[in-house]
Amino acid sequence: MAIFKNKEQRHAAKVSKMSRRQLIQAESEIGRTLFGPIPKGGRREFFCLDEDTWIWHEEWVGPDGKKIFKTTRYEIRGSEIIKSQDGEKRSYVTGEELRNLVTAMRLYYDRVTRAIYHRDPATGRKLVDIL
C-alpha cells in the first residue's frame, strides 16, 4: 500500500526535506523558464532571494567564444525597485521594465507556489486539501 495517495502528496513530502538553499534552486529552475529559451551554452537563474531581493543571473557565449556573465540584483525599497548590475551604477526600475519585471515576479509566484509549495496561489490553501 502506497504511503502517499497521489503525486501531489509525494511532491509535498519531497519538498519538506529540502533545505532553504535547495528550495531556492528549485524555484530558480522555474524562474529561468519565464524569459524564453536559453541560448546554447548559456545559463540563466531568476529567483527571489529574500523578501526584498530578486536575482537574475545570465551567462552566454560571446562572439569570441568566451563566456560572459551578468548578474542583476533587484532590491525592493519602499515604493521603488532599484537595480544594480555587477557593481555598475544603481538605477530605478521604471516604465516598461518595471511592468515586465513585476509580471515575471507574479508568474514566478504563481508557478512556484503551485509546483513547489503545492498551494493555490490565489487562496494559499494546500492543493492536497483541495483535492
Added chain:
Amino acid sequence: MTPANDLRGSDSREYFASDLETPHGVYIEGITERMPDFEPASIQTEIDQIEAFANDRTNHDAYIESMTDASRYVAQVEALNAERREAAQNAAFVQLAHEVSEWLTFERDYEVADREDKRDWGLAA
C-alpha cells in the same frame, strides 16, 4: 415726466411708464420692474463697448491667445494626470512585488522551519 425719447432719464421707471404705449412697452415695463435702478443710457454704452470689442482685431488676437492658454492648460492637466496615473500604476506594481516576495519568503521559511521544528521535537521522518 421724462420725455419718451430721452434715454438719459434718471428715473427709468418714470421713463418706461411714459413709454407703455409703444409696441415694446409692456416688455420694457417688465424689465423695469425687475431692475428699478436700470439706466437705459448705460445699456447703450455697454452695447457700444461690446460692438467695439467684437470689431477690434486685437480682441480677436486676445481671444485666440486666451484659447491657446486654455489649450495649454488642458494639455498641462492631461500631462499631470498621465504622470499621476503612471505613478499610481508604478506604486501598484511595486506593492505587488512586495507582496509576492513576502509570500514566497514566508512559504520557504515555513517549509524549513516546519521541518526544523519537527527535528527539534524528535518528530522528523
